[in-house]
Each structure stands twice: as C-alpha cells, then as structure tokens.
Amino acid sequence: GENVEQHPSTLSVQEGDSAVIKCTYSDSASNYFPWYKQxxxxxxxxxxxxxxxxxxxxxxxxxxxxxxxxKHFSLHITETQPEDSAVYFxxxxxxxxxxxxxxxxTTLSVSS
Amino acid sequence: xxxxxxxxxHLITATGQRVxxxxxxxxxxxxxxxxxxxxxxxxxxxxxxxxxEERAKGNILxxxxxxxxxDLHSELNLSSLELGDSALxxxxxxVDGTGNTEAFFGQGTRLTVV
Numbered sequence: 001g002e003n004v005e006q007h008p009s010t011l012s013v014q015e016g017d018s019a020v021i022k023c024t025y026s027d028s029a030s031n032y033f034p035w036y037k038q039x040x041x042x043x044x045x046x047x048x049x050x051x052x053x054x055x056x057x058x059x060x061x062x063x064x065x066x067x068x069x070x071k072h073f074s075l076h077i078t079e080t081q082p083e084d085s086a087v088y089f090x091x092x093x094x095x096x097x098x099x100x101x102x103x104x105x106t107t108l109s110v111s112s
Numbered sequence: 113x114x115x116x117x118x119x120x121x122h123l124i125t126a127t128g129q130r131v132x133x134x135x136x137x138x139x140x141x142x143x144x145x146x147x148x149x150x151x152x153x154x155x156x157x158x159x160x161x162x163x164x165e166e167r168a169k170g171n172i173l174x175x176x177x178x179x180x181x182x183d184l185h186s187e188l189n190l191s192s193l194e195l196g197d198s199a200l201x202x203x204x205x206x207v208d209g210t211g212n213t214e215a216f217f218g219q220g221t222r223l224t225v226v
Contacts, residue, residue, distance in 0.1 A: 032212040043114065043202055043217035044155070051212075089155060093211035098168040099145055100204075100215055104154035 002027050002095045006103025013080050015112045023090035023103050024072040033066060033073045034100070036089045044089055048075070080110045115139065118203050118218035126226055130191040133221045135203030137184055141216075143167070143209025144186040146178055149200040149220070161186055162209035193225045 003026040013019050025033075034049035050057045050064045050073065057064050061080075066073040077084055087107050091100040115138035125131055137144050146158040148171075157170030161180035172178075175193075180186045190197060200222050204215040 034214065036217075043116075043219045045114070046214055046216065049214065094157070094168065094170075096168055096211070098162075098209060098211045099157050099160045099170065100211055101157060101170075102147075102155040 002092075002101055004090060004092050004101050004103045006090050006106060008106060009104065010107045010109070012109045012111065015080060015082060015110055017080055019077045019080055019084070019108055019110075021075045021088055021090070021106045021108075022072060023074070023092075024070075025092040026071070027092070027095055028068075028071060029095075029097070030092045032093055033064070034091050035062075035064060035075045036091065036102075038087045038089065038105075040086075077108075080108075082110050082112050084108060085110045114216040114218065116203060116205050116216050116218035118201075118221050120221060121219065122222050122224075124224045124226060125193060127193055127195060129193050129225075130189065131193065131223065133188040133190070133201050133203075133223075135186045135188070135205075135218060137186070137203075137205030138216055141205035141207050142184065143206045144180055144184070145204040145206070145215060146172075146186070146188050147202045147204065147217075149202060150198075155202070158188070160209065167209055190223070195225050198223055198225045 031052035036044035038044045063076045090103045117136040143162045158172040160168040204217045206215040
C-alpha cells in the first residue's frame with residue numbers, strides 16, 4: 001500500500017477481447033488487494049479481491065493474480081462486453097494497515 | 113445498493129462557505145472512510161474513523177474535519193471553500209477498519225463550489 005501505481009490509464013478493446021490492468025505497490029507488508037469498478041455517476045463497487053496467501057482468484061470472466069515477490073497484482077477480464085466499460089481501480093492497505101490507498105484508475109472502453 | 117448512504121447527492125455553494133456531508137455506514141460496520149475524487153487525482157484518502165475514534169489521516173486539509181457519532185454515522189465538514197474543492201466526496205465503510213477487509217462505497221456527494 002501507501003503508494004499504488006496503476007497502468008494503463010486508458011484501455012480500449014474490441015468486444016470479446018481480453019483486458020489486463022496492472023498495479024504495483026510499495027509496502028511489502030500489504031496482504032489485501034481489492035479491485036473496484038466505477039460506472040458513470042456511481043460509487044466504486046468491489047468486484048474481486050485477493051489476499052496474499054493465494055496467487056490467483058477467479059470469478060467467472062474476471063480474475064486477479066498476485067506476485068508478492070515483485071509486489072504487483074493484475075486484473076484480467078476475458079470475453080469483454082460493452083457493459084464492462086467503466087473505470088477500474090486497484091487498491092492496497094496503507095502503511096498503517098487501516099485504510100485502502102487507490103491507484104489512479106484505468107478507463108476501459110469496450111467497443112462492439 | 114452497497115448499504116452505505118450519503119446525503120446530499122449534490123451540493124452547490126459559494127467560495128468561502130462551509131458545508132457538511134453526511135454518511136450512514138452499512139449496518140454492522142464500525143469503520144467509516146472519507147475519500148475525495150477529483151478528475152485528475154483519482155480517489156484520495158482523507159480520513160478514517162473507527163467506532164467513534166479517529167484512526168487514520170490521509171491528505172486531509174486543515175480546513176476539513178470529520179467526526180463519527182455514537183450511532184456510527186459520520187459527517188465531513190468542509191470550510192472556507194475554494195473552487196479547487198469541487199469534487200466528488202465518497203464515504204466507505206467496513207466492518208473492522210483494518211484495511212484488510214472489504215470496504216463498501218456510497219454513491220457520493222458531488223460538491224460544486226462557484
């Protein structure tokens with residue numbers, strides 16, 4: 001946590017393609033890594049999270065992978081659909097381990 | 113619906129004024145977080161409360177303050193408002209405030225300072 005870098009800032013894909021968003025964090029003690037989806041005019045919504053005792057977690061078309069050695073984690077969306085278009089945020093705990101620090105977000109556009 | 117309620121949804125006020133934003137956490141959640149979302153700054157952590165006590169501070173200006181009441185609702189007070197304070201303000205809540213559990217966000221309050 002404390003410093004969370006997210007790439008890319010924008011991502012455009014064709015419907016049916018896969019999308020990958022990557023985040024790196026600075027605090028090696030961090031052990032919880034959620035991903036949020038924010039649609040226009042709404043608050044961020046938790047879509048998937050991963051804890052440091054696993055390397056990968058899947059939920060239907062979305063998956064998250066974690067590499068603790070390299071201090072990075074990624075969101076994978078397969079078979080993208082237009083309704084996947086939104087801003088996606090990664091997060092990790094702050095140094096005190098009490099609050100989430102967010103990356104700057106990735107705007108995903110899925111065109112049909 | 114996340115279960116986190118924020119009021120008002122929209123607020124327009126003049127520079128120099130003071131406003132209060134309100135948040136009711138999900139039932140059973142003891143911790144409340146406040147975030148500011150500007151176009152170019154993403155989600156900036158402002159402050160966290162747990163069971164009525166301040167637990168962590170982020171990039172909160174001295175002109176801003178918050179509190180959490182015995183019924184666990186929270187208020188964010190913004191004073192001496194400037195044009196640059198225009199943003200979306202989100203409240204989130206979690207059950208234990210450790211930063212290692214799910215945090216659920218409200219729909220936000222859009223503040224416009226004119």
